[in-house]
């Protein structure tokens with residue numbers, strides 16, 4: 001009954017909870033009407049396979065688990081608004097009134113969880129020297145300044161496949177900026193790990209950068225989504 005150990009977030013010795021690495025509601029959102037979902041392992045060279053739902057580990061104490069779930073509750077509400085808003089036909093669309101801090105917290109906490117999980121050696125997420133900075137910031141609830149914890153959101157429209165795709169974080173580059181990308185439902189989440197390059201990219205709106213959330217609108221087709229998934233698999237294979 002219960003495992004006592006050092007909580008990875010607050011570093012206190014406590015009874016550890018069965019902490020989810022990826023929130024369950026992301027899986028629930030991503031499943032299609034036949035309750036299937038497509039997902040890719042982040043393990044290089046592995047073929048796509050169903051991601052295990054309920055992937056958990058003894059990671060956090062009760063207090064830290066509560067901290068994460070408070071932020072996640074707010075982020076979930078925000079995600080529901082973003083994916084149901086009409087994106088229109090422009091390159092970006094604005095979503096007023098959502099909790100942008102919660103979205104950044106969710107994205108960075110997932111990255112951190114994957115990085116510190118015991119699968120860390122097999123998974124692509126490695127925060128390196130920044131791991132402890134991320135931990136302390138998550139613990140304090142202050143992810144600032146934005147350039148150090150940036151998040152970009154892109155919504156794919158036009159592909160049914162994208163709605164049942166869940167891709168855990170993997171390292172990539174966008175416009176020359178290094179970072180990690182994940183996909184859940186029809187949203188791409190990109191966390192930049194290059195603060196200086198993030199700062200000069202002023203024509204893209206980072207989450208939290210203005211009063212109203214800006215989401216990049218990315219029309220796509222089923223074929224393009226398939227192509228992109230193939231590319232992710234191929235690149236992962238070449239990375240190692």
Ligand SMILES: [Zn+2]
Pocket residue numbers: 007008009010011012060061062063064065
């Ligand atoms: Zn703790």
